[in-house]
Amino acid sequence: MGTAKLTIRSLLRAPVFTAVVILTIALGVGANTAIFTVIESVLLKPLPYPKPEELVGVWHTAPGIALKDLNQSAANHFTYLDENRTFQEIGVWAQLSASVTGKADPEQVRTLNVSHGTLAAIQARPLLGRVFTEHDDQPGSPRTVVLTYGYWQRRFGGERSVIGRRILVDGAAREVIGVLPEAFRFLDSKPQILVPFQFDRGKVLLGSFSQMGVARLKPGVTLEQANADVARMLPMVLEKFPAPPGFNAKLFETARIGPNVRPLEKDLLGDVGGVLWVLMGTVGLVLLIACANVANLLLVRAEARQRELAVRAALGAGAQRIAKDLLTESVILGVAGGTLGLGLAYAGVKALVWLAPAGLPRIDEISIDVPVILFAFAISTLCGILFGLIPVWRYTGRRMDGALRLGSRSFSQGRERHRVQSALVVIQVAMALVLVVGSGLMLRTFWAIQQVPPGFTQPEHVQTLRVSFPEAEVKENERVTRMQEQMLQNLLRIPGVTAASLSSSLTMSGYTNNDLVFAEDHTYALNELPPIRRFKFISPGYFSTLGRKLLAGRDMTWTDVYNRSPVGLISENFAREYWGSPQSAIGKRIREGPKDAWREIIGVVGDERDDGANKKAPAVVYWPLFLDKIFGQTDYAARGASFAIRTDRAGTEGLLKEIQQAIWSVNRNLPLAEVSTLEEIYDKSMARVSFTLVMLGIAGAMALLLGVVGIYGVISYSVTQSKREIGIRSALGATQGQLVSMFVRRGLKLAAAGAALGLVAAAIASRFMESLLFEVQPLDPLTYAGVAGIVVGIAALASYVPSRQVSGTSPLEALRAE
């Protein structure tokens, strides 16, 4: 059929129209395809394992201690391993880190610690050698390690002879038994080496939920059946394993642990789906706005072709035939726009991956594939039909015969076309307003978060890094502490360093230790558990280094540390919860377990947003670095230490060299890890919020831009189409100003109607964003009023500029006889 060819020829004759339409569609389709690519790769694609639907995360719930998601413990794992009826394979895993030492500089590497069931569940196959077997899990078996492809390439140049070699991991020799293929993935962990857990069954106690559970269901087993199976086995755990000293099994019953076996995807995706679907909805609106714009342009074009269409109708072309021609045109435009859009999406995905927060999982799997291409063409064709139908509906059928007669215009233009165009603009403005309200709420969220004191000041001047002190390297606990103090002394001697201190977990780092904390002056009912608190082990000067206020009492001293004085500090929220004020908490005594020593609260410090700037500050207990009678151990030292060094030189290469020297002059075998400024840590914790803000901002800006183009187009068109009316009014004595303001008012009326509609729509749509907001209501009046003001203001400008074209119309137009 020649229809397509004719249509393309006629489109090429109107290059500006064609280019504007294709570009508009390309923007809309491009944005949607880009976000869809992310959704498809991250949320919709199955996990890259055989029969991924059989894979589950083995979790628990513990309503008794207000935990919705409780992970896996060794005691539970062994019970399930022995007693289950629903799992083919079951394993535990954890992401940890270790130092690898040897000939080269010591290096801190990310490890994936697993029981052999974990790799069996995902059916991981080695590239070289073998993966772990049950034997590797046994305490006393030779220590082994499996390398990932990247690490093998980097450290061993991809030599096959690596199998059988030994490497020093945390000071202990391990034999390399295998190398994993390049495509190996385990959820979103990016380990460099894998090491087996070697739990000593005889020493496993109840509690200590510090691993993650993974399992493969037997064929045909449902989640309900698996959960029922775990529920059946839970009481057995209490019988099989003893409680830690000072606790009895009854206490564990009060936690009311229940089963929570769920698809493994959940462990990978977390709550990222919420953000992504909000973004998809957002760019979907952008596409609709683009369609409305294009529909408007097509209406104008159809208007210009009205006579041609009428003549064709008069020559016998049926309504169907004309409808088909019009639709052919819009679908060709849609597909052309879609193709260009796909190109934009390709660039957009690149930018997205670059922009994406650290928290976006499967980021390396994001790519444009066949489903994405199908999606792009489906939506562009659909759009082509959608915006093509409007002119079809306007200009075919019974209306056609009128077109010839309407040829002579004895008074100004028909109102009906304006109504359709105006309705489209009103809808566009409304949708743009919804999106801008969304970005406004995100902006307010961002701002609100920044107003919250995070527990430190001037983070750009704090250099942080982490050093681990493995037992194989430094045996006695006190020696660890002495070395740490020595390092701090050395660090303080670096020019420009004003403070240096360390903590088992700096802040917002994700290394969290949480446990029950009892207070001496609180009585707990039988079987009642106190709330879980976070605890950290710190050196003296930690708070002054970070810039946190001491609200009551005093900081600890090195004397406290070495004397193993039973003292500690707590955060303000903890003090207020139990004792009403920071002052009255001083002198009170707390402990972690019934067998531990009571420790006196010597100071209260400001709260710390340890879970991220946008999360509630947890109640924190700060213990000295070195102490005794804790966790049932005689003494304990913080072997994982994050250093905080305050200096203007933070982040410079020169400083890092000097830090390295300060630390290695104490022990040459301790690698420096996680080198970053405190500001970078803060930004990372803001990454999700920033990402959402940027994405919504881009969508909002696109929507506004398209909305502006829409209003501009309609007003500009109505000015050119109203030449005669302008001439008449001008002849009757209207000044330029009066004429301009007439058109601006027209634009403003549309904008106001759109804004009113948009405010209602935004009030409904913003509910979907609620979980992304922080201290901002979805109906925040300031945002709504501000955005409505901005949208109407921009609309006024978008109307004013084309309205000035009235000066191009002479009053002589009025004299022109038709």
Added chain:
Amino acid sequence: MTESVIQLQSVSKIFVTDEVETHALSNIHLDIRKGEYVSISGPSGCGKSTLLAILGLLDSPSEGTYVLNGHAVHGLKTGERARIRNREIGFIFQAFNLIGDLTVYENVELPLTYRGMPGDERKRRVSEALERVDMAHRIKHFPAQLSGGQQQRVAVARALAGNPAIMLADEPTGNLDSANGEQVMDLLKELHKAGATICMVTHDPRYAGFADRTVHLFDGKLVPEGSHGNAQTA
């Protein structure tokens, strides 16, 4: 002797398009007195509309002077010209030129709103004008709902509502059938009797006779009185 409303001295108009100069008007002298009814006639393309546009300050002369109501207006700026059009001149067009989106009432009111006239004063003037053209019963109608003759009567009401110094009409019957045309001509005659100053372009010899005086244009020049018979045949 009554005072002059319009005095044109040596007015010429040259249009330049694509390097082609059209001498639409050459050396026109014209004097219209208060209360006069002047008709301008001549063949198509002789410059009638151009002359009317200059009289109505829709266009300015290339050369010559124009004194309207005692004020020189040929060199005024756009804004000032709009103001004078609005206050001193009432237009009646061949194509009626009512605004389709406005009602009859609003159309008549339009020039008064541009003047910033207070609402009750406008209302009085609009009603009065519509009564004079016998269209008071149609104030809520839209132009599309009226016949051509009715539309032109509304246009006349719009022209006279502002109480202009002069009413300019460019072939007011050109788009009307003869019955309706005559009605409009009768209306103009009546207004003239009541004191209005009117300048009307027509090439219909039947209607030229309604005026006190007919001015003949030929090829952009005024034809001396008495020799117009030749021009008429062109």
